[in-house]
Amino acid sequence: MSIIETRDLVRDFKKTRAVDRMTFSVEPGEAVGYIGANGAGKSTTIKMLTGILKPTSGHVRTCGLDPMRQRVEVARRVGVVFGQRSQLWWDLPLRDSFAILGAIHRMDEAATRARTDLLVEQLEMGPQLGTAVRSLSLGQRMRAEIAAALLHSPELLILDEPTIGLDVLSKQRLREFLVAERREQGTTLLLTTHDMGDIERLCDRVLVVDHGRLAFDGTLTGLAGTVGAQRILVIDLAQPTPDLHDVPGATLVDSESDGLRQRLSFDAEATTVAAVLAHVSSRHEVRDLTIEEPDIEDVVRRIYAASGRT
Amino acid sequence: MADATLSQRLRPYRVLLASRARAQMQYRASFVTDILGTVGVGLAEFAEVWVIFHNVDVLGGLDFTAALLVFALSNLAFSLADMFVGHLDQLPRYIRAGQVDAFYVRPLPLLAQLMTSDLSLRRVGRLSVALVALGVALTTADIAWSPATVALIVLTVVSGTAIFSALFTAAGGLQFFLVDGAEFTNAFTYGGSYAAQQSQQVFPDLLRIFWTFVVPTAFVAYIPAVAILGLDDPLAPTWLAWLTPVAGLLAWGIAATCWRLGTRHYQGAGG
Amino acid sequence: MKTFWLLVRAGFRRHSTYRLALLAGMTTNSVFGFIRASILLAALASAGTAIGGYDAPTTIAFVWWGQALLGTVNLWGFAEVKDRVRTGDIAVDFLRPVDPQIAYLAGDLGRAGINLVGRGVPALLLGALLFDMAWPPSAVSWVAGAVSILLAVVVAFSGNFVINLLAFWLVEIRGITLLWMITGGLLCGLYLPVPWFPDWLRTIANWSPFPSMLQNPIDILAGRVVGDDIASAVGVQVFWAVALLALGQVVLRAGRRRLEVQGG
Numbered sequence: 001m002s003i004i005e006t007r008d009l010v011r012d013f014k015k016t017r018a019v020d021r022m023t024f025s026v027e028p029g030e031a032v033g034y035i036g037a038n039g040a041g042k043s044t045t046i047k048m049l050t051g052i053l054k055p056t057s058g059h060v061r062t063c064g065l066d067p068m069r070q071r072v073e074v075a076r077r078v079g080v081v082f083g084q085r086s087q088l089w090w091d092l093p094l095r096d097s098f099a100i101l102g103a104i105h106r107m108d109e110a111a112t113r114a115r116t117d118l119l120v121e122q123l124e125m126g127p128q129l130g131t132a133v134r135s136l137s138l139g140q141r142m143r144a145e146i147a148a149a150l151l152h153s154p155e156l157l158i159l160d161e162p163t164i165g166l167d168v169l170s171k172q173r174l175r176e177f178l179v180a181e182r183r184e185q186g187t188t189l190l191l192t193t194h195d196m197g198d199i200e201r202l203c204d205r206v207l208v209v210d211h212g213r214l215a216f217d218g219t220l221t222g223l224a225g226t227v228g229a230q231r232i233l234v235i236d237l238a239q240p241t242p243d244l245h246d247v248p249g250a251t252l253v254d255s256e257s258d259g260l261r262q263r264l265s266f267d268a269e270a271t272t273v274a275a276v277l278a279h280v281s282s283r284h285e286v287r288d289l290t291i292e293e294p295d296i297e298d299v300v301r302r303i304y305a306a307s308g309r310t
Numbered sequence: 311m312a313d314a315t316l317s318q319r320l321r322p323y324r325v326l327l328a329s330r331a332r333a334q335m336q337y338r339a340s341f342v343t344d345i346l347g348t349v350g351v352g353l354a355e356f357a358e359v360w361v362i363f364h365n366v367d368v369l370g371g372l373d374f375t376a377a378l379l380v381f382a383l384s385n386l387a388f389s390l391a392d393m394f395v396g397h398l399d400q401l402p403r404y405i406r407a408g409q410v411d412a413f414y415v416r417p418l419p420l421l422a423q424l425m426t427s428d429l430s431l432r433r434v435g436r437l438s439v440a441l442v443a444l445g446v447a448l449t450t451a452d453i454a455w456s457p458a459t460v461a462l463i464v465l466t467v468v469s470g471t472a473i474f475s476a477l478f479t480a481a482g483g484l485q486f487f488l489v490d491g492a493e494f495t496n497a498f499t500y501g502g503s504y505a506a507q508q509s510q511q512v513f514p515d516l517l518r519i520f521w522t523f524v525v526p527t528a529f530v531a532y533i534p535a536v537a538i539l540g541l542d543d544p545l546a547p548t549w550l551a552w553l554t555p556v557a558g559l560l561a562w563g564i565a566a567t568c569w570r571l572g573t574r575h576y577q578g579a580g581g
Numbered sequence: 582m583k584t585f586w587l588l589v590r591a592g593f594r595r596h597s598t599y600r601l602a603l604l605a606g607m608t609t610n611s612v613f614g615f616i617r618a619s620i621l622l623a624a625l626a627s628a629g630t631a632i633g634g635y636d637a638p639t640t641i642a643f644v645w646w647g648q649a650l651l652g653t654v655n656l657w658g659f660a661e662v663k664d665r666v667r668t669g670d671i672a673v674d675f676l677r678p679v680d681p682q683i684a685y686l687a688g689d690l691g692r693a694g695i696n697l698v699g700r701g702v703p704a705l706l707l708g709a710l711l712f713d714m715a716w717p718p719s720a721v722s723w724v725a726g727a728v729s730i731l732l733a734v735v736v737a738f739s740g741n742f743v744i745n746l747l748a749f750w751l752v753e754i755r756g757i758t759l760l761w762m763i764t765g766g767l768l769c770g771l772y773l774p775v776p777w778f779p780d781w782l783r784t785i786a787n788w789s790p791f792p793s794m795l796q797n798p799i800d801i802l803a804g805r806v807v808g809d810d811i812a813s814a815v816g817v818q819v820f821w822a823v824a825l826l827a828l829g830q831v832v833l834r835a836g837r838r839r840l841e842v843q844g845g
Binding site for chain 2: 050075076086092096104247
């Protein structure tokens with residue numbers, strides 16, 4: 001049985017069609033990235049999956065249940081984090097939020113405590129348990145939100161922009177935790193994001209939505225292949241160097257400061273970072289290197305362009 | 311066994327309310343200030359009655375003691391309802407903060423979550439003013455005490471609280487439609503409370519009908535008070551006072567309908 | 582002066598976008614108007630013909646002008662300035678070329694304007710339509726009444742402004758705000774006319790700025806205060822407006838010094 005199943009799902013707002021004949025399904029254990037421009041219909045879909053919003057027409061099942069008729073049952077089996085909206089009690093110590101949510105999900109106190117301890121340990125939140133939620137940093141709060149959503153061990157975790165506004169380190173910790181959590185529990189994940197890094201680290205599959213329509217459904221590599229989005233390798237060299245035109249599988253994008261910094265694009269299917277680096281460093285002294293991921297907006301824009309929209 | 315399951319069923323709400331109480335106690339100084347504030351509000355409301363009776367002996371067929379009883383009963387019911395569910399008419403705030411969406415993804419009924427999402431303990435201030443007024447009114451008034459009188463008083467407080475709670479719930483339901491015009495509902499929540507404090511004889515017939523049959527706040531205090539004191543008002547016979555719970559039930563029927571329409575609208579329009 | 586007008590108009594426009602809120606406020610004001618009119622008429626009937634110089638038409642005028650001016654005059658106060666002091670945003674206000682007190686006063690006058698037009702006048706007309714209401718007895722009363730309303734808005738604003746500024750020194754000004762609101766609500770003549778008060782309470786009221794926020798304009802417009810008494814009613818308002826504005830300036834400067842010493 002699919003965890004999420006939609007068929008010809010439609011949602012109209014006054015004059016616009018926010019979700020247009022959307023059909024897809026997500027199997028247990030999958031991790032799916034759900035991406036698209038602002039207003040493309042991502043949040044609307046999530047609201048229909050969780051029973052907040054009534055579909056105009058079409059079919060939707062979450063955990064095999066009708067979210068409109070069986071909202072409470074769906075809520076027991078799904079964990080949701082809405083990026084900018086907190087489900088925690090801002091004026092109480094973090095510990096209390098877990099206790100209250102445990103009671104709401106009708107877990108007994110021992111089970112709540114055991115599960116809280118486990119999540120808190122994995123997310124390294126021990127020192128913050130006594131802190132009032134409103135005093136947590138954004139990164140701490142987001143980890144707390146995710147722990148709260150996972151407290152009742154849901155089958156499906158829906159994350160709406162979980163890494164928005166987080167610093168690099170916080171993002172990394174969050175992703176590592178989610179990878180481990182999914183490895184151990186097999187939780188199904190549906191995630192919307194503007195960060196390609198989230199998709200790369202967390203998702204096996206990507207859905208791209210454009211004006212309410214599904215514009216792409218496949219693997220990340222397939223996505224990059226479809227749109228030709230390439231990663232950029234930024235190489236800082238010790239000496240001014242002539243332009244690196246002869247690297248196999250890579251193309252020079254530009255060169256600054258007499259060739260002290262050069263940017264190469266490369267296709268992930270044709271070569272690897274290691275191969276490119278080995279080639280360059282065998283000829284020149286490399287001081288530093290960074291990788292620029294394809295910008296998700298850029299990927300989406302290309303998908304849109306490919307499907308005949310701008 | 312049935313008790314155990316009931317207590318288990320209620321545990322989430324108990325925990326929610328306890329957490330609200332704890333949060334308010336955290337800042338003792340501002341909590342005490344807020345209580346004194348609601349004592350002040352209660353006293354100001356009382357001052358209005360008292361100043362009028364400084365100028366007249368009888369208002370709307372009631373002397374000061376009778377008016378005090380009406381004041382006390384309505385304030386008691388209103389502050390109880392306000393304490394438990396008064397925040398329901400703050401619904402637009404909840405919607406804007408995304409709190410309503412958060413409620414939807416929790417496995418409890420929406421209305422029950424909203425009701426237990428706050429508990430305005432500071433209103434004990436106004437409640438205590440009402441209790442003192444009730445004590446004074448009941449001891450100074452000429453009442454023919456009987457078990458029926460006691461039963462009627464208890465019934466009145468319970469039903470009156472139910473009526474005001476129903477008004478707040480109806481307000482919440484309507485505010486799903488009226489997000490920017492949420493203040494409309496003040497007309498019958500706070501307006502209803504103001505009307506409930508009065509002798510209904512001051513109103514012209516049309517208003518009297520309105521406050522009895524449309525927004526039934528006449529049942530909160532005036533109609534029972536007439537029965538308790540054995541006064542003479544042909545439009546408020548004693549048997550009507552015993553129908554106060556019926557008024558409460560009808561008000562709740564309307565409130566539930568408003569609430570259902572409101573949530574349906576929210577799910578239909580997407581907030 | 583030109584800047585001042587621009588700010589007034591900005592305040593007017595800012596609040597005129599909430600049309601539904603204005604209509605909602607007017608509805609609630611009207612419901613309270615009906616209830617209060619019923620009570621006070623019943624009290625008059627019980628007392629004879631008049632109480633404290635109010636007969637039935639002046640009492641009706643008292644009730645409906647009160648409801649009409651309730652949204653116009655900011656009796657319940659505002660928290661914007663307090664919040665800006667708390668967050669430190671007030672420092673930005675100090676950097677602007679306009680004095681913060683004058684700028685906020687301008688905004689409040691604009692807010693008062695739209696509330697008078699969009700909420701007060703309709704409620705007043707409804708009251709006049711359904712009840713036998715006394716109108717201002719002469720052109721002088723109309724003009725003096727308008728001036729008096731303006732002064733009432735200024736007095737209420739400048740009092741609240743001072744209260745808001747206390748946030749420079751106090752962590753929590755909620756208690757003071759509550760006290761101001763409750764005593765103000767009682768003494769300004771919103772619930773009952775100040776002349777109905779017992780002597781001692783009337784004395785307290787008359788020594789406070791609160792009647793200048795509501796009772797004085799209502800008395801002029803209801804025609805209870807006429808002739809030379811108009812001059813003294815307006816004079817008292819001018820006194821409170823000047824005194825509270827001056828106090829606001831003193832407190833604002835002290836707050837600014839404190840901000841500079843603490844470095845924001």
